[in-house]
Amino acid sequence: MIQHNNAQDNLNVTGMPFIEELTSNMRVDIAVSKEGDLWLLHDKPIEHYLAWLEYDHTDRRMTLISDIGQIQDLGMQPSTFISDLILKSVNARLLLVQNKEILNVSNIPIVILQ
Amino acid sequence: MFGLPDVNEEIRKGITDLPKSNPDISARFNGIEGSQKMLQELMTNDDLLESIKEGSGGNITNYGEKIPQYFDKILDVTQQNGNSFKPILDTLEKNPQNVLEALESGDPNNIKKIYSEPSNDSEPLSQMDNNSPTNNPTELFVQSSDPNNPIIANLNDNELDNVILRNEVGEEMNVNQMPQEVLRVDINQTLSPSMSV
Secondary structure: OOOOOOOHHHEOOOOOEEEOOHHHOOOEEEEEEOOOOEEEEEOOOOOOOEEEEEEEOOOOEEEEEEOOOOEEEOOOOOOHHHHHHHOOOOEEEEEEEEOOEEEEEEEEEEEEEO | OOOOOOHHHHHHHHHHOHHHHOHHHHHHHHOOEOHHHHHHHHHHOHHHHHHHHHHHOOOOOOHHHHHHHHHHHHHHHHHHOOOEOHHHHHHHHHOHHHHHHHHHHOOHHHHHHHHHOOOOOOOOHHHOOOOOOOOOOEEEEEEEOOOOOOHHHHOOHHHOOOEEEEOOOOOEOOHHHOOHHHHHHHHHOOOOOOOOO
């Protein structure tokens, strides 16, 4: 996990702050099929509008990018097995799950960095 | 008549030229799930095109300007409602009039209704991306930030059909270390195909 230790490091190239890791606020499951169909299940709403998801295969680091350039680390590192499956992903579906129900589904593109 | 260009043909040519004429709109369109199928519909479905022409408020002299503006409004709605054309395409197939009337109205709120009232025939999780043959179970590899209480294990039974859950290294989930909900899911070896949009 990359730690941001000072104020300067907490700004991205657009000057927007990094957001606290997603898993610090909610539970998250990564679910992926052999074909690379990818789901991220979360049990609390994500407050900002997401533009895309980045996945760095080398570091096995997943990052959410908001529509105004905010950067949020997922906060968990996929296993190498799951990481290899994510390489096949084109989109990710974010499922908000509360009280055993899927309340919302969002589909966002994923950018793979290798 | 007198060699006048076919309007629909001209509009379709304008749509295929969007990457050059309106690269922003083109990029947004292509980033939406189902964009290729939607493009195919735009190229072949005359009723759909007529609805868009009507909804754009344009006429033969200014479609080139009005239709991209109209696309911009539709893309806003689509991106704010799951970034997928799938609900529109599904409804277009099952209840085409609902889509055509919403588009003809030119009112984004009417298009939003298509997303809030999706088709009743929800596709199963295992078939949502058409990568899994019908009736064959889908293997899902799951890694949770809370391995003792993964969210996926708390879904209703009807969300958990025809899917085999495996852990982050590809092994069957260890039922002895999972809470009761997961035990039930793993025994059934199902995670529903009906996780639906």
